[in-house]
Amino acid sequence: MTDDTLGSVLADVLAASHRLAPRAIPGLVRDAGRRLGLAAADAYVADLQQRNLVALLGSEEERRHGAGGGTEDPDSLPVDGSLAGRAYRTETVQLSPPDDGGSERTGWIPVVDGIGRLGVLRVTAPELDAPLLHRCEALAGLLALILATKQPYSDLLAETMRTRPMSLQAELLWAFLPPRTIGTSEVTSSAVLEPAYEVGGDAYDHSLAGGALHLTLLDAMGHDLASGGCSAAALAACRSTRRAGGRLDDIAVEIGHTLDRWIPERLLTCVIADLDTTSGRLDWINCGHPPPMLIRDGHVVADALARTPEPPLGLTGYDMPAPRVHSVQLQPGDRVLLFTDGVTEARSAGGELFGEERLADAVVRALTDELPAPETLRRLIELILVHQGRRLHDDATVLLVEWHPRRP
DSSP states (O other), X not given: OOHHHHHHHHHHHHHHHTTOOGGGHHHHHHHHHHHTTOSEXXXXXXXXXXXXXXXXXXXXXXXXXXXXXXXXXOXXXXXXXXXXXXXXXXXXXXXXXXXXXXXXXXXXXXXXXXXXXXXXXXXXXXXXXXXXXXXXXXXXXXXXXXXXXXXXXXXXXXXXXXXXXXXXXXXXXXXXXOOXXXXXXXXXXXXXXXXXXXXXXXXXXXXXXXXXXXXXXEEESSSSHHHHHHHHHHHHHHHHHHHTTOOHHHHHHHHHHHHHHHSTTOOEEXXXXXXXXXXXXXXXXXXXXXOOEEEETTEEETTTTOOOOBOOBTOOSSOOOOOOOEEEEOOTTOEEEEEOHHHHTOBOTTOOBOHHHHHHHHHHHHHHTTOOHHHHHHHHHHHHHHHTTTOOXXXXXXXXXXXXXXXX
């Protein structure tokens, strides 16, 4: 197959995707796979908690018989303990071992939207050589774009990615949250939040604007609908202020005014930060929140970002000055970890806290294994869940930023 033919297939897929119903995505992928020389091609998406990869089934017949229309195809595969999961975890192509006497070989291609992983593409062919795998990777990249554009308004994709119903306050918060992972060649920002289906007051935000990465981590008091509304209102105040040219202290003041006016008597702690992705200068404000961690050369730099915190936002009846902005110069390769107190205060059945030391050790160990930031956080949140017997009593949210500027 020539590159011109590959381009023609991808152009046809892109043209068809504009008015494509989400349920038609599997059929489009399979048709494109056959034109590229594959025996079969099936899309799998990660569930909300990134524990399983679930086959994207479009038609009613597929829903009855499984991926690809055959009962032998699994509809769900574990992220831990499967070849498909390894492709997702490591963001690398994985091939099944040659099958003695078999006529086909299976490959798993990571489906990544820019820098955020969405799932995997399962491909089969008599021989998966390098040119064919290159075509498969191109199809997986286009599939990622299609999924990313359809997901915000597709109940089918939302239902596929969920394993159980979501609480009202969690539904409210997830509607406000950005993708879990964003980034450029200079910086990566990745977040994870639990309990995913019952989250109350935690929320995160990250956004790129020119040469700056904006970061926000919020923890609203309580675990009810008002808590979710408090965090949602705070995110809205943050975005409207920064998009109007406001500084970090302007953002904090506007959040405080918003809570005072619309959701009184609700406290909220937060870290709000800006990272200059060219120079590495990090500016931040801490309002009643645990201090961020700085990880450098595989070690946590003790108290590097510890400053006396400002009072939480939402205190009414006080003439509060604008919070102070702190600054630090990062070095290439530095990571900054932001987290809510539900992470370090998670308790085991015996009452033992997860603690900052265990948190730092888990992150450093994952980074030593050279895992991507999203996989580092996926493993971290799994450790926290296991520590507390998979029943979190408080929201646990972590945001990890890596500054990796391009070398001249």
